[in-house]
Amino acid sequence: MRLAREDRFGDIEPLLGLVEKPSRYLDHEWGVCEDQDGPFHTCLIYADVYEVGQPNLGLAILYDELNAQQGFSCERAYLPWVDMADLMREHGVPMLSLETSSPVASFDIVGFTLAHELVCTNVLEALDLAGIALRSDERDEDDPLVIAGGPSAWNCEPLAPALDAVLLGDGEGALVEMARCVRDARDEGLSRGQILLRLAQLDGVYVPSLYDVVVDKTSTRWGYAVPKEGTGAPAMVRKHCIPDLASTDPAVQRIVPYMSVVQDRFAVEVLRGCARGCRFCQAGMTYRPVRERPFEQVVPAVREGLRTSGFDECALTSLSTTDHSQCARMVRTLNEELASAGVRVSIPSQRLDSFGVEMATAVGSSRKAGLTFAPEAGSQRLRDVINKNVTERDLEFAVTNAFKSGYRRMKLYFMMGLPTETDEDLLGIPRLAEDVLRMGREILGPRAKVSVSISVAVFVPKCHTPFQWAGQLPLEEVHRRQQLMLHAATDRALRVSYHGSWPSLVEGVLSKMGRAGFDLILAAWRLGCRFDAWSDQFDFDAWNQAAAEVGLNLEDVACETFDLEARLPWDHTSPGVSKGYLQREWRRAMSAEVTPDCTFTSCTGCGVCPSLGVSNVLAGERA
Amino acid sequence: MSTLPPNACRLRVRYVKDGRLAYLGHLEVMQTVMRSVRRSGVPFEVGNGFARRMRIQFSQALPVGASSRGEYYDLLLSDPLDEQEALEALRLASPKALAPNAAMLLPRRVPALEAWADFSRWKVCVRGLSMDAEEFAARVQELREQDVLRFMRGEKERSISLAQTLVSCEASDVANGIDLVLQTRHSSQGSLRPAVLVNAVCGVAPLRVCRMGQWHLADDGYLIDPMTRGE
Incomplete structure (x- = not known):
C-alpha cells in the first residue's frame, strides 16, 4: 500500500538515543539537496548501513542527475542497522528516506544498488521495513516501482521476483529516462503492467516479469529466460553504455x-x-x-x-x-x-x-x-x-x-x-x-x-x-x-x-542460481538473515536451514560446474562481451x-x- | 612545545550544537568543524607531523544527544584575519545546527582549551518521573554524601567523584517532570555527564540535555568566560 508522503522524523527521533551511531539517521549533511518538491519522487536505497553506502559514487551520480531534472526529486535511504530496524518495527515506524524523512513506500520509484550478492537479504529487509510487498506481482497499482542496478545486477535472477525492473550498465541518462517513462505513463493513466511493458523498451532495462524461465536439456538446472509472447520484451537486454x-x-x-x-x-x-x-x-x-x-x-x-x-x-x-x-x-x-x-x-x-x-x-x-x-x-x-x-x-x-x-x-x-x-x-x-x-x-x-x-x-x-x-x-x-x-x-x-569460507559459499550460490534462488533468499531472510556481508551478523546455520527448507544443498549449488555449451540463467542479459x-x-x-x-x-x-x-x-x- | 610560524595567530570560535545534530558524537563534531574550516577559506596552520593535521583544539566533549549553546574551538591561523570576517566565512561554511556565533583573536599562546574550560552549566529536562523535585534533590544529596558514583558505560563499570565534579544541582517541578540546572566541574578524574547523575537518581528516564555554557573556574572562584579578552 502506498503510504502518505509526510515528514516522520518525529517518529524516529525518540529512538535515536537508544541506538548505536545515531548519526546514521540524521540527514541535513552539507551538500544535500534540500529541494525535494518533485512532484515525481524517487528514492535510491543502498541496502547497507549509512557509512557503507554513503560514499558510493554510483548513487551520488544518479542522485545528482535526478535532482537536476525539473519536476523530479531524488532522496537517499540506507538500511537501518539491526538495533534501529528492530526498534522501528516495535514502534510501528516504516523505513524512511533521509532528506524528508518520508516513508519509502510513499515514493514513485524506489531504486536499489546491488553492490554484491550478499546484499540480497538486505533488499528484502528494506522492502519489508518499508511496508512494500516483497514480490512484484503482489504490489498494488499505486505502489512504488521497485528497480535495481549496480555491479551485481548482472545476475539479478535470484532477486528478480522482487524487482519490477533492472537497469543494466551505466546509470547516467538511463535512470532519468526510466523515471520519465514512469511519470509519463502514470500521467496517461496506464496500469502497472503497461508501465512495465514501456520500461522494457528502454535501452538497458530488463523487466523480469516479462520473461518465463525455461528449464530443458540445453540449460543448467536453473534454466534460462525467454520473453513472454506478445510483450515485445527483447530476447537479449544489452547494457546501457555512455560512450565518453x-x-x-x-x-x-x-x-x-x-x-x-x-x-x-x-x-x-x-x-x-x-x-x-x-x-x-x-x-x-x-x-x-x-x-x-x-x-x-x-x-x-x-x-x-x-x-x-x-x-x-x-x-x-x-x-x-x-x-x-x-x-x-x-x-x-x-x-x-x-x-x-x-x-x-x-x-x-x-x-x-x-x-x-x-x-x-x-x-x-x-x-x-x-x-x-x-x-x-x-x-x-x-x-x-x-x-x-x-x-x-x-x-x-x-x-x-x-x-x-x-x-x-x-x-x-x-x-x-x-x-x-x-x-x-x-x-x-x-x-x-x-x-x-x-x-x-x-x-x-x-x-x-x-x-x-x-x-x-x-x-x-x-x-x-x-x-x-x-x-x-x-x-x-x-x-x-x-x-x-x-x-x-x-x-x-x-x-x-x-x-570467511561460509559467506563465500553463499555468495557463490547466489552468483550461480537462477530465479529459483528467490525462494532460498526469502527463506533465509525469514530465518533472520540480514547484513550477511557483516561477519558478526552472518549466520551460516540459518542459510543451511533455509536451503534445506527449499530442498537445496548450498555446497551442491556453489560447487557445480556448468557445461560450456549450456544456456545459462543470465544469457538473456549482455554487457556487450x-x-x-x-x-x-x-x-x-x-x-x-x-x-x-x-x-x-x-x-x-x-x-x-x-x-x-x-x-x-x-x-x-x-x- | 611546537614552534609557531611568525604570522600565526589564534582564533577562538564559539558555536552551538543544536537540533538533530545534538546526536553527533564528539569526533563527528570535530570532523564536521574541520571540514567547515576548510570550506570557509579561513587560512589555517597545518601541523608538521606524519598526518599533517589542521592545528585546532576543541573544548570538552559533549555527550551524544546533548545540545549546547556554547561550544568552543581554537584555530591556529596561518595569516592574521579580521575576526568578524573570519566569523562570517565560518558561519557560511557551517551546518546551521553547528553555526559559530562569536569569534575572537587570542594571544598566540594560551592554555589548552579542553583543560582550561573546566566548568559547565547544564539544563536538563527530565520527563515521566514518579518523584518530585524535592525528592530528586534529596536523593542527589544522598549520592553526594556517598561521594563516589558507580555507573556502567557500555559493559564497563566506571566511577566518578561527585565531590570533585558536581558543583550544584537545582531541581524544580514542571508540568510533567522536573527541570534541573546542574553545574559541573571537569577534574583529573573526568567529567560528570548529566545523564549519569539522572540515571543514578531515578533510573533511565526520557531527558533532554543542553549545555548552557562553559567557563574557566579561576583559583579565586570567579568564572571566566572563554570569550573574555585578555584570557
Whole structure:
C-alpha cells in the first residue's frame, strides 16, 4: 500500500538515543539537496548501513542527475542497522528516506544498488521495513516501482521476483529516462503492467516479469529466460553504455557526511572500464570499454570538490587508476598543490605491472603507511591461467621501488580455489610473500620493521566472466588449503588472513542460481538473515536451514560446474562481451594462454565495441 | 612545545550544537568543524607531523544527544584575519545546527582549551518521573554524601567523584517532570555527564540535555568566560 508522503522524523527521533551511531539517521549533511518538491519522487536505497553506502559514487551520480531534472526529486535511504530496524518495527515506524524523512513506500520509484550478492537479504529487509510487498506481482497499482542496478545486477535472477525492473550498465541518462517513462505513463493513466511493458523498451532495462524461465536439456538446472509472447520484451537486454566519460560531471560527490564512512574522502572517477582481461573479474568484463577522463577535467574537479566539500583527502578512483594514461601527471600535480594544506591524494589500487618508479614516488610523497598489490595467484602458471599478466619480475620491480620510496608495509591479495589450482600453486603464495619480506630487509636493513600481510579470498565464479562455468571449491577443501598455507607461512613478520569460507559459499550460490534462488533468499531472510556481508551478523546455520527448507544443498549449488555449451540463467542479459569470447577465454585459460589488454595492443575480439557501438577512449598514450 | 610560524595567530570560535545534530558524537563534531574550516577559506596552520593535521583544539566533549549553546574551538591561523570576517566565512561554511556565533583573536599562546574550560552549566529536562523535585534533590544529596558514583558505560563499570565534579544541582517541578540546572566541574578524574547523575537518581528516564555554557573556574572562584579578552 502506498503510504502518505509526510515528514516522520518525529517518529524516529525518540529512538535515536537508544541506538548505536545515531548519526546514521540524521540527514541535513552539507551538500544535500534540500529541494525535494518533485512532484515525481524517487528514492535510491543502498541496502547497507549509512557509512557503507554513503560514499558510493554510483548513487551520488544518479542522485545528482535526478535532482537536476525539473519536476523530479531524488532522496537517499540506507538500511537501518539491526538495533534501529528492530526498534522501528516495535514502534510501528516504516523505513524512511533521509532528506524528508518520508516513508519509502510513499515514493514513485524506489531504486536499489546491488553492490554484491550478499546484499540480497538486505533488499528484502528494506522492502519489508518499508511496508512494500516483497514480490512484484503482489504490489498494488499505486505502489512504488521497485528497480535495481549496480555491479551485481548482472545476475539479478535470484532477486528478480522482487524487482519490477533492472537497469543494466551505466546509470547516467538511463535512470532519468526510466523515471520519465514512469511519470509519463502514470500521467496517461496506464496500469502497472503497461508501465512495465514501456520500461522494457528502454535501452538497458530488463523487466523480469516479462520473461518465463525455461528449464530443458540445453540449460543448467536453473534454466534460462525467454520473453513472454506478445510483450515485445527483447530476447537479449544489452547494457546501457555512455560512450565518453568526459561527457559526465566529474564532481558528483557533493554530500559531506558527519560520521566517519568507509571511504571518507572526495572521489573523482578518473576511468571507467578495464581491459586487462583478468578472467575471474566480473567488473573487468561488464564495465568495458575503457573510458578515461582527461587530466584537464580531473584536476579542476578535484580542486573544486575539495573547496566545496572540505574533505582532507581526495581519491582518483577506478578499476585500475594506475593504467590511466595521465595518472602520473595527475597525481604529481595534485600532490604538489595540496600537500601544504594537509590534503592527501590516494589511489585505490596499484597494479603490479604498471607501478613504476615514478608512481611509487608520486603516491608515496603524501603517505607511506603501506601499499597494496594484488598478484592474485602464487605461481606464474596460475597467473597465466587467470590472465593476470604479472610476472615475478614485475612484482620484484614494484616492491623494490616501493621499499626504496620508504614503504615498510605491503599487503598482498590472493585468491584460492581458482580453476586448475594445485597445492604447488597455493604454496607459492607464502613463498612469494617471504620473497617480498626478504627484499624489504635487503633494502631497508635487517632491523627495519618490514611486514607483509597476505589476504586470501575464496574464488567465487561470477556470471559474464570466462570462469562463469567453473565450480567453487568445497568447504572442506577450502579449509584444508587454508591450513596448508598457514603452516607454510613461518616468518613472524608475515600475517595471513582469510575471507570467511561460509559467506563465500553463499555468495557463490547466489552468483550461480537462477530465479529459483528467490525462494532460498526469502527463506533465509525469514530465518533472520540480514547484513550477511557483516561477519558478526552472518549466520551460516540459518542459510543451511533455509536451503534445506527449499530442498537445496548450498555446497551442491556453489560447487557445480556448468557445461560450456549450456544456456545459462543470465544469457538473456549482455554487457556487450560475447559468450563466444568468454568460451574462447575459458579454453585459453585451460591451456594457460594469456590474452593481452586491447588498450596497449590491438583488439582482442571481446565484442563490446561492435555490439554497443562504442570504443576505448584514452586521454593519452598508455605506457 | 611546537614552534609557531611568525604570522600565526589564534582564533577562538564559539558555536552551538543544536537540533538533530545534538546526536553527533564528539569526533563527528570535530570532523564536521574541520571540514567547515576548510570550506570557509579561513587560512589555517597545518601541523608538521606524519598526518599533517589542521592545528585546532576543541573544548570538552559533549555527550551524544546533548545540545549546547556554547561550544568552543581554537584555530591556529596561518595569516592574521579580521575576526568578524573570519566569523562570517565560518558561519557560511557551517551546518546551521553547528553555526559559530562569536569569534575572537587570542594571544598566540594560551592554555589548552579542553583543560582550561573546566566548568559547565547544564539544563536538563527530565520527563515521566514518579518523584518530585524535592525528592530528586534529596536523593542527589544522598549520592553526594556517598561521594563516589558507580555507573556502567557500555559493559564497563566506571566511577566518578561527585565531590570533585558536581558543583550544584537545582531541581524544580514542571508540568510533567522536573527541570534541573546542574553545574559541573571537569577534574583529573573526568567529567560528570548529566545523564549519569539522572540515571543514578531515578533510573533511565526520557531527558533532554543542553549545555548552557562553559567557563574557566579561576583559583579565586570567579568564572571566566572563554570569550573574555585578555584570557
